[in-house]
Amino acid sequence: MEKFEINILGCGSALPTLRHQATSQVVNIREKLFMIDCGEGTQVQLRRSRLKFTRLNNIFISHLHGDHCFGLIGLISTFGMLERTADLHIYSHPDLEELLTPQLNFFCKGMHYKVIFHPINPKEQNVIYEDRSVSIETIPLQHRMPTCGFLFREKPTPNHIKRDMIDFYRIPLWMINRIKNGEDFILEDGTTVPNERLTTPSDPPRTYAYCSDTAYMPRITEQIKGVDLLFHEATFDESELPRAKQTQHSTAKQAAQIALHAQAKQLLIGHFSARYEDENILLQEAKAVFPQTFLAKENMIFKL
Ligand SMILES: [Zn+2]
Numbered sequence: 001m002e003k004f005e006i007n008i009l010g011c012g013s014a015l016p017t018l019r020h021q022a023t024s025q026v027v028n029i030r031e032k033l034f035m036i037d038c039g040e041g042t043q044v045q046l047r048r049s050r051l052k053f054t055r056l057n058n059i060f061i062s063h064l065h066g067d068h069c070f071g072l073i074g075l076i077s078t079f080g081m082l083e084r085t086a087d088l089h090i091y092s093h094p095d096l097e098e099l100l101t102p103q104l105n106f107f108c109k110g111m112h113y114k115v116i117f118h119p120i121n122p123k124e125q126n127v128i129y130e131d132r133s134v135s136i137e138t139i140p141l142q143h144r145m146p147t148c149g150f151l152f153r154e155k156p157t158p159n160h161i162k163r164d165m166i167d168f169y170r171i172p173l174w175m176i177n178r179i180k181n182g183e184d185f186i187l188e189d190g191t192t193v194p195n196e197r198l199t200t201p202s203d204p205p206r207t208y209a210y211c212s213d214t215a216y217m218p219r220i221t222e223q224i225k226g227v228d229l230l231f232h233e234a235t236f237d238e239s240e241l242p243r244a245k246q247t248q249h250s251t252a253k254q255a256a257q258i259a260l261h262a263q264a265k266q267l268l269i270g271h272f273s274a275r276y277e278d279e280n281i282l283l284q285e286a287k288a289v290f291p292q293t294f295l296a297k298e299n300m301i302f303k304l
């Protein structure tokens with residue numbers, strides 16, 4: 001199977017603690033890296049992860065709270081020192097460009113690469129990125145400022161061609177890719193060998209949804225139906241429900257309800273409040289509703 005991995009760089013919330021880093025993740029799809037959020041200290045965590053800086057060309061920012069974007073200017077400046085030349089694309093609410101441009105002009109003069117901002121509308125569900133392997137769409141969320149999540153949809157890979165069929169029918173090299181992409185094979189006497197006989201189906205395409213920060217939003221379950229992995233914030237436990245409502249965050253139980261209604265295969269919870277010395281209380285609460293729940297942790301790699 002092709003690589004599809006979620007690297008957790010940070011899964012804390014706004015207040016710094018010694019236990020967690022500020023929010024950031026890197027999604028690795030076939031060795032192409034996509035960063036989601038970039039809290040303070042992300043570049044150090046990226047170093048620690050041993051992911052290749054040069055493979056990161058796209059950064060997606062869910063919203064403009066500091067714990068999701070304070071790490072950007074440091075990361076951009078470091079890439080400059082490393083003599084990066086490839087464009088760096090940043091997808092976010094349009095305010096980010098206005099906020100970062102004066103800092104880029106001051107701190108990042110003379111860099112050999114361009115930072116290209118792509119404004120997104122967090123209130124709408126749109127495809128904002130697409131290439132041969134993946135499409136990425138916004139998931140409108142509910143928070144104290146415009147916020148969206150991101151849904152990664154892997155594109156189907158070609159079918160596998162059966163080795164013994166290549167030999168048996170003496171299939172020429174130039175036909176192999178066409179057969180992998182669904183064509184039948186015609187023999188010299190005009191007989192058609194149907195594609196199903198020559199190939200086995202490829203692995204089903206996988207999906208990953210990132211939802212942070214957000215109040216409880218049952219509406220998103222339609223968009224993320226059947227997702228292979230849902231990352232959902234679980235800032236609080238149920239005893240803090242009033243605080244969750246007030247700050248427009250979710251409890252662990254609510255995160256699990258979203259996973260359950262969306263028929264997600266697995267749930268990863270994170271964005272933990274600094275008040276928890278031990279997040280097992282959040283894990284147990286979520287598992288009671290949705291057993292396939294896991295706690296996010298710094299430097300964890302979640303394979304799909
Ligand atoms: Zn946050």
Ligand SMILES: [Zn+2]
Binds near residue numbers: 063065143213
């Ligand atoms: Zn926030």
